[in-house]
Amino acid sequence: MSGPLANIRVLDLSRVLAGPWATQMLADFGAEVIKIEKPGEGDDTRGWGPPFVTNGDGTRGDAAYFQSANRGKHSVAIDMARADGQQLIRQLAATADVVIENFKVGGLKKYGLDHDSLKQVNPRLIYCSITGFGQDGPYARRAGYDFMIQGMGGIMSITGQPDGAPGAEPMKVGVAFADIFTGLHAVIGITAALFHRERTGQGQYLDLALLDSQVAVLANQALNYLVSGRAPTRLGNAHPNIVPYQTFATGDGYIIVAVGNDRQFREYCALIGVPELADDARFASNRARVENRAALIPLLQPPMARKTTAAWVAALEAAAIPCGPINTLDQVFADPQVKARGLKVELTREDGTVVPGVANPIRFSETPVVYDKAPPQLGADTDRVLGQVLGLSPDQIKALRRDGTVG
Secondary structure (H helix, E strand, C coil), X not given: CCCCCCCCEEEEECCCCHHHHXXXXXXXXXXXXXXXXXXXXXXXXXXXXXXXEECCCCCEEEEHHHHCCCCCEEEEEECCCCHHHHHHHHHHHHHCCEEEECXXXXXXXHHCCCHHHHHHHCCCCEEEEEECCCCCCCCCCCCCCHHHHHHHCCHHHHCCCCCCCCCCCCCCCCCCHHHHHHHHHHHHHHHHHHHHHHHHCCCEEEEEEHHHHHHHCCHHHHHHHHHHCCCCCCCCCCCCCCCCEEXXXXXXXXXXXXXXXXXXXXXXXXXXXXXXXXXXXXXXXHXXXXXXXXXXXXXXXXXXXXXCHHHHHHHHHHCCCCEECCCCHHHHHHCHHHHHCCCEEEEECCCCCEEEEECCCCCCCCCCCCCCCCCCCCCCCHHHHHHHCXXXXXXXXXXHHHCCCEC
């Protein structure tokens, strides 16, 4: 193995997205990730399609959703509900550096796979729990799903068209925003805990919550409220603190214009044919433009509609005014910059199935990410892991398979 986390073993007891997103990134960084799945069923997202990958033999494979978060892992099918299965997982945990799980609070205690149980067999273990609301507080035992967390955590209240505009309603983000950020926060916490362990020899417990992560990434909008005492509202594609910083209709579509300072605003006004606006006291500074947003934007919309998106992008880029088109996903992956950065990758399974993927955005100069293992088929690595990691013989594994403990 290569990568900054080479020789780190991660036991992945998570499923769906937040936990698998974290463990995929750890796998990208070189960690050995052993994903425990229920025999015959596996991660729920294997069935969350269409679309589905087509296997090398022409049969239907797993859903694209599963493929998005499980690159680089080893799938081991063990029935956690069986005593023998619990013992196998405990033995794997004894060899692991990290355990990550996203069961309900207390859900693994009955299996003897909770933190208190596993730290007895491995005191150096970094154990990360991901739940909707965390391990304490009045909501701790509630189930938490990304969509509801986006609503409860405030992001939907500031996303969508403003009241009174066509289509006005609170709007979720187009991907599982809370899940993804929680997965990223889990990676940050795990790597920090590994560094602490390197210095002290101590393992520790990490309590990650979707709601906590969602609130944490409200960023400037959270501080806008905490400083002013006024809750921000939906502004569509406009920015709460910068004007003009939004979409404009063009002759054939839309463009994003991101004027970040007063110099850019003056050049922008001259370029679109309304230079007098830069000298108007209502718009001369960003603060004034924010305060007079309702007066300014209608004056900018007519000139922006006179040219195509491509023409405006060329003109604004030439003047060093930040701008860009709104690409569909086919346009994203056809974009020359995206191609140059190699953001689309392809991985080939042992059976010849080719699975597309999106590259890790972190680039290491000395320990680059190696894309050498496609998302695994259910139980593809059961025999190898049980044999090589736990030292079980082929006959022992066959016996476990016969009684349904492994798949």
